[in-house]
Amino acid sequence: MRPTVHDIAAAAGVSLATVDRVLNQRPGVRHVTRERVETAIRELGYVRDVAAANLAKGRTYPLVFILPASDNSFMHGLNAEIRQAVLRSPAERTDIRTIEVPAFDPAALVSVLEGLAREKPCGIALVATDAPDVRAAVDRLVRERFPIVTLVSDLTGSLRHHYAGVDNIAAGRTAARLLGRFLGPRKGEIAVLAGSMLVRDHRERLEGFTAVMAEEFPDLAILPVLEGRDDPEIAHMLVADALARNAGIIGVYSLGAGNRGLIRALKEKAVDRVLTVIAHELTAHTRAALIDNTIDAILNQDAGHEVRSAIRVLKAKADGLAVIEAQERIRLDIFLKDNLP
Amino acid sequence: MRPTVHDIAAAAGVSLATVDRVLNQRPGVRHVTRERVETAIRELGYVRDVAAANLAKGRTYPLVFILPASDNSFMHGLNAEIRQAVLRSPAERTDIRTIEVPAFDPAALVSVLEGLAREKPCGIALVATDAPDVRAAVDRLVRERFPIVTLVSDLTGSLRHHYAGVDNIAAGRTAARLLGRFLGPRKGEIAVLAGSMLVRDHRERLEGFTAVMAEEFPDLAILPVLEGRDDPEIAHMLVADALARNAGIIGVYSLGAGNRGLIRALKEKAVDRVLTVIAHELTAHTRAALIDNTIDAILNQDAGHEVRSAIRVLKAKADGLAVIEAQERIRLDIFLKDNLP
């Protein structure tokens, strides 16, 4: 059986109360005694029974999720997964609150973060907007010992404890290689549809994409990026226009949201030509398009996994426990029509 | 706050002891009283606090993993993941034992399964060998209320509670489409290297592969399957021989283990020709081959995820709890050189 506090007390030759004082870093223990207890803990390999501790403390984990108020399928999906997590709250002892902030608005995000310090959640997950002020606010909270994870979009260079999202540079590189290999020896032009170059994950995807294209597929020329603002209408307009004006387009990489518009444009304007299309995010629309061959491959991040991972990591950090690294790696899912879930 | 047994007792107008009798299906409760308690449970939305219950019971979960004694990278990896899980046992209250049985030997597997009934584990995970006797043995154990999950290789048509592994037909189909698309307009022959057609997962991969090849890539002809018995030496010999004798081979699909031999053969015999190669299972060898362009894509199943999933599912079944379906779906990972973990 694993050792208990009683075993530690016996081994260290002190009382239960003293062990408790050491374990919960309460004052009133002489330095030498504290060391004696800590030695016993190490030697017996004691690990606190988190379940029993939580029971005794009546502990819950108040968590805050901060999301951009974006009206696209992916954010809706992310929201839905958080609601699922809320349903599991009783069993997981979590108490989850979500806050919506205007998208692409660092100031709003910062003010929410500042307000949070007072309400003392035991963990914060946020879809980061990449700005110096946000980084500073996050770093401040981390220094005040709040566990913080970034979700979907990272905040490189900040002190956040963990990033629950995919490697977007790798995603862009993967998209490029898939597109390049699928196109084979053909020469032509590639249209790229993004949401906004102000968002870090989109910038990174493009960066990875152009890098591999330049290195490995010199016969494919990347056209200037179309910024669809993750809006189906704008995306439709931009793509339809590009296809109408440029007959040399043989491939499309859609690295953001708004794929509904892209798909409509492809069906209207590309019936007579063979396009190879790679898009991000598996939704009802992209799934249907993959099945009817309008899209050739979908790169996806599993929002459910991201949310569950963020919660696990925040709880672990709050308890000062280790996480299973491999379990928390968010994979880049590649879907062809054959391996759809 | 979530309701406790006390609340149920008060609501149903019975004592704590009676609630306990109902909850733990102990005898000595009149039918009408039992119903009154169950109604209260439903109306208050009571859910047993598993952590507290386990604490009170001093419960552990004795689990058994039954694995084939195969000497290949994948099985070594699977074993390593189980050892990792053993290290987490104290925190997860598991008590994991692994049993090795000769590979491809239904009789041995059956006799292990029969022996298990006496030792009363609270859950069994097995890499199934697909045979009627095995199915019967599994069904018998399920009827005796043992939670059972198949791992890596399924036992279709049996009563097993869950399958922790990938959809191998989908894997084969995906491999075919990747290979077909990568090869583009080229015509030629495809070599297929398998472990053994006696193993269900290999049969299924081949089935999916040939189906998509026939439907969508009629210009590619599949050569007779090479059975390498998951052995690098045999694989090397078979592939080297095939390449030497057939100049028309332009693609290879390796759907089993023994890729070390395949890679060596490719490097020796295919320096002067352009081959497109898809293999299964990410190991040190396949990873290196992917990076140096010997292999074009690797399909993988995450052994760590499979083991953790099997454990979660077995524990949940033992407690009669629901599992998060999406979390337990084992994905088919597709790795190009750009998205390696």
Added chain:
DNA sequence: CCAATTTTGATGTACGTAAATCAAAAAATC
């Protein structure tokens, strides 16, 4: 060496559930 202070021990209660015991009440049997 005494007093003041700090450190330690002993003990009890609590968390939500399991499991056991024994007495009391209710129902079924004759």
Added chain:
DNA sequence: GATTTTTTGATTTACGTACATCAAAATTGG
């Protein structure tokens, strides 16, 4: 209606930890 049997209640202990209180011991300062 008395007796047996079944059902229910009341109470206790336990799991491993947290946390509080009060007394006792050890240490420190003067």
